[in-house]
Amino acid sequence: MNNPSHLLPKSYRKLGFGFAGLAVFIFVVILFLTSSKATIIINPGQEQISQDLAFTVKENATEQDLTQDMVNGRIISFELEGNNVISSTGKTKQEASGNVVGQVTIFNTAAKSQTLIATTRLAAPEDPKTVLVRLKSTVVIEPGKQATVDVYAENPAGFKEIKAMKFIIPGLALTLQEKIYAKNTEALSLGGKTVQAILEADL
Numbered sequence: 001m002n003n004p005s006h007l008l009p010k011s012y013r014k015l016g017f018g019f020a021g022l023a024v025f026i027f028v029v030i031l032f033l034t035s036s037k038a039t040i041i042i043n044p045g046q047e048q049i050s051q052d053l054a055f056t057v058k059e060n061a062t063e064q065d066l067t068q069d070m071v072n073g074r075i076i077s078f079e080l081e082g083n084n085v086i087s088s089t090g091k092t093k094q095e096a097s098g099n100v101v102g103q104v105t106i107f108n109t110a111a112k113s114q115t116l117i118a119t120t121r122l123a124a125p126e127d128p129k130t131v132l133v134r135l136k137s138t139v140v141i142e143p144g145k146q147a148t149v150d151v152y153a154e155n156p157a158g159f160k161e162i163k164a165m166k167f168i169i170p171g172l173a174l175t176l177q178e179k180i181y182a183k184n185t186e187a188l189s190l191g192g193k194t195v196q197a198i199l200e201a202d203l
Contacts, residue, residue, distance in 0.1 A: 107182070114180050133162070
């Protein structure tokens, strides 16, 4: 049986529980502070820097030379020469001769080459029976290629200027007329034809 004289007063027990609770609270706070961490994010700025490097090239440079903005090497001088083909940008009027009224470009989209002799007729698609111009010379057009040839008026007395258009070749089979045809980019006129001319800028 317990001796009542050894029991602590209730006020002491409350005080003890208070200290115990305070100790637990302080422990939790210390544990939280020691486990916390901070994250720092640094975003570097960008800046463009230009720097020139000047050095001297010396043949058979020594180690002492290499410490004085000098590199070991040799400079060789030589000349370059080349050529190129360019199209002239100028145009000039050339007087017509032999009823030549200009030029047309023959296109061949067929699978075989096509030979068109001089005097081959060219007509408008909507009026194939009326010959407008004829080829001045014989030309051979490979498949997938094109060729430019002079044309002359069928009827010089009644010839009228022909603007850029597409011509058919009545002498070919109907199936070939869609694949082999002619076009003029410059107007056809009895006053002459336009030819390329070399300008100072081209040179």
